[in-house]
Amino acid sequence: MTKSAPPVPLSRNRDYTLLWAGQACAEVGFSASMIAFPLLVLALTGSAAASGLVLAADAVAQLVAGLPAGALVDRWNRKLVMLVCEAVQAAALASLVAVVLWEVATIPHLVAVAAVLGTCRALFEPAEDASLPSLVPDSQLATAIAMNSARSSVGQLAGTALGGVLFAVARWVPFLLDLVTHVIAFVALAFVRLPRRAAATGAPPDLRREIAEGLRWVWRHPEIRVTAACALSLNLFFSAYYLIVIVLADRRDIPAAQIGIMAAMLGVGGVAGSLLAPYLHRTLSPYLSIVGVFWALTALAPIALVVDNGYLMGLLFAGMALLAPTANTTITTHQLLLTPDPLRGRLSGVMNVVVGAAGALGPALGGLLVEAVTADHAVLLCAAGMAGVTVFVTANRTLRHYPSKKGTPE
Incomplete structure (x- = not known):
């Protein structure tokens, strides 16, 4: 009786590494934007309340979309959900870079972009979490979860520091960084081979x-x-x-x-x-x-x-x-x-x-x-x-x- 081969180490797991590296870049960009958002609003309006409104839009969008997002992720193709989320975030950030560069940024536009980013994360995170057991064997799942946590912490540290420095260079630069990191994450994710899930059966979809x-x-x-x-x-x-x-x-x-x-x-x-x-x-x-x-x-x-x-x-x-x-x-x-x-x-x-x-x-x-x-x-x-x-x-x-x-x- 032949023994099954031991699982490939996570560092040599091509699909997990691609997903991890792409999201590590995206975490840096996200943290840079989150520190730059209130700085931008303060520069435009001088209002701390308006800064809070923009950040609240991101948080509220995630909370409102959270439960529906989890149900939709279980219904839809999870890799496609993640790809679309990356693309939509890149498009929203591109619009923000443009209006800041041309000095026509408005608070409603910033609130809308923050809400889009929050909604996309509400969809992306359950899609990634639910896909993880398909990318790594059960014996390595705990290590993969811990490495994802480390990724978030490193991204927060690096992105927060970069966001402040880049905002001092020009107001639009932190958002350009976030845009570029989401493009990188999109490309990395496109090459991830996620096993196809069985088609849903039974009653018609009811959210x-x-x-x-x-x-x-x-x-x-x-x-x-x-x-x-x-x-x-x-x-x-x-x-x-x-x-x-x-x-x-x-x-x-x-x-x-x-x-x-x-x-x-x-x-x-x-x-x-x-x-x-x-x-x-x-x-x-x-x-x-x-x-x-x-x-x-x-x-x-x-x-x-x-x-x-x-x-x-x-x-x-x-x-x-x-x-x-x-x-x-x-x-x-x-x-x-x-x-x-x-x-x-x-x-x-x-x-x-x-x-x-x-x-x-x-x-x-x-x-x-x-x-x-x-x-x-x-x-x-x-x-x-x-x-x-x-x-x-x-x-x-x-x-x-x-x-x-x-x-x-x-």
């Missing part, structure tokens, strides 16, 4: 029914339902905490340059954590992988009260980000292996909406807390919120028995 089916799938599986609730709660408090600590640093007269480095260290921690995640995922039990990040955040959060140096606060942020990729790798790997292929887009859509809602509400909560109480007390309130979630996670029976192997789809 509302398909969305409801995805929601029922999430609700019927306690480990997915509980981890979604935990992700929502923890991201809500951490997003609020992040804003509060930035305000706290400013009120302690920490220099702006140190605050910038402090924020960047969150990405450094994410990159380091993503590189450690495959090893920790294999070494730790799923329960410890998930609970560990909650306890780390709970233990580290109050330290901001006694640190008055931007570099030390940066190390604090790096430490808080270190274990998150391991928990994300453990949770996402199990969810993708548990979920049948025809439902994977909807699973990703639901989870993206959960995380996106927390990311949108968290800064608002942080702002309200800073207005209502002192920054020090706001830090304590967020730390208490994290502690409450941590106690729930630690005691939760579902998480204590979190599966360590592939589940059987129902």
Whole structure:
């Protein structure tokens, strides 16, 4: 009896490498645009509210499109969805480069472009997530997820730095970078060989029914339902905490340059954590992988009260980000292996909406807390919120028995 050949290492997996490299470029361009958008609006209008409106358009578009996008990704050709998203984003950015270059940019145009970008990401992310198990073997899925997380962190770090520098060269240059990176991503994706999926059978397409089916799938599986609730709660408090600590640093007269480095260290921690995640995922039990990040955040959060140096606060942020990729790798790997292929887009859509809602509400909560109480007390309130979630996670029976192997789809 002949033994099957071991799987090809990810570094030699042609299709995964093409997808990863193309999206790494796109992540850099996206982060450059996201830092350039508010700078451009401020240069045009001087209005912080208008800057917030443009960024909110991107976030709201992702939230509104999230659930329908997951259902559509499960219905349509996923590679074609990703290609169209890249092409549409490139076209939207080309229009933005043109109006900024010709000095005829308007706020409605910027809002429209931001909404288009947000909608395309709402479609692209579930399509990529759902396609990943078709590109890599099950044994390498956790490593692939961790590498995708590292890709996002590196892209955020590099793109944020480049966006500010390129905006100083000319207002349209960061958006040109984003345009070029999406063209590169489109070309790379065009050469990815994604296995053809079986044609859908049964009842005629009904978007509302398909969305409801995805929601029922999430609700019927306690480990997915509980981890979604935990992700929502923890991201809500951490997003609020992040804003509060930035305000706290400013009120302690920490220099702006140190605050910038402090924020960047969150990405450094994410990159380091993503590189450690495959090893920790294999070494730790799923329960410890998930609970560990909650306890780390709970233990580290109050330290901001006694640190008055931007570099030390940066190390604090790096430490808080270190274990998150391991928990994300453990949770996402199990969810993708548990979920049948025809439902994977909807699973990703639901989870993206959960995380996106927390990311949108968290800064608002942080702002309200800073207005209502002192920054020090706001830090304590967020730390208490994290502690409450941590106690729930630690005691939760579902998480204590979190599966360590592939589940059987129902």
